[in-house]
Amino acid sequence: MPSLHGCRTSRSPYGLHRGHRLFDETGVPYEEWDGDTLAARVPGIDTGRYWPPRRLDDGAFWADASGSLGAVYTPDAGYVTDPKLAAQNLAVAAARQGAEFRFHSAVTAIESGGGRVRAVRLADGARLPCEVVVNAAGPWSGRLNALAGVGSDFTIGVRPLRQEVAHVPAPAGYQGPAVRGSSGTVMG
Incomplete structure (x- = not known):
């Protein structure tokens, strides 16, 4: 499904948003x-x-919009709102490329050399030689990145937390894009 990624202003963020440079590359x-x-x-x-975010009991919560938002439309790159489905999709794609899986196995180390992954070590002592590690650890991915010695330059970190998420199904027959706001809200 194509997706829309919200932008804070109606002016083009081109050149200011790292994602757009990566899209180009x-x-x-x-x-x-x-x-x-x-x-x-x-x-x-x-x-x-409607910025900045306001609490419902703030009188400014009901204020008119201070401008309009634009969006970045990605017709070929969707947005998956279900982390489990996203991980399953990665697993299916990896299996097609010959990946092997070890479930219920704790990763204790990631070996690398020459700027490349060499192996993954598990708690049971197994050493799994590999050239690629796909990190689909969700909120625990920061810990896995730390084991690999990567991610210290990421501008956004992840960690396990509880968060209320609202999901509203799309109307019957809706064929439009999924819409993801700057806060991560997804509609569609």
């Missing part, structure tokens, strides 16, 4: 939409910019 097609284009392409969406 890897050939991922995308379109930058201003607020008017977003409203025309996704009927019924509120393109208002």
Whole structure:
């Protein structure tokens, strides 16, 4: 399913957003939409910019929008709202390439050399030679990155936490994109 990624302003963030540079480098097609284009392409969406976030008991919660939001549309790159499904998709793709799986096995070390992964060590003492590690550890991925000695330069970290998530199913017959706001909210 194609997806929309919310932008904070209706002006193009091109050149300011690392993801767009990566899209360009890897050939991922995308379109930058201003607020008017977003409203025309996704009927019924509120393109208002309500910032900063406010609590419901804050009088400013009901204030009018301070501007409009644009979006980045990725027709070939979807957004998976279900982490379990995302991990399953990665597993299926990896299996097609010959990956082997060890379930219920704790990773204790990741060996590397020359800037490449060489092996994964498990708590039972097994050493699994490999050239690639796919980190689909969800909230624990930060710990796995630390074992591999990577991720210290990531601008966003992850950690296990409890968070309330609301999911509203798309209306019957909806064929439009999934919409992910800057807060991570997904609609569609």
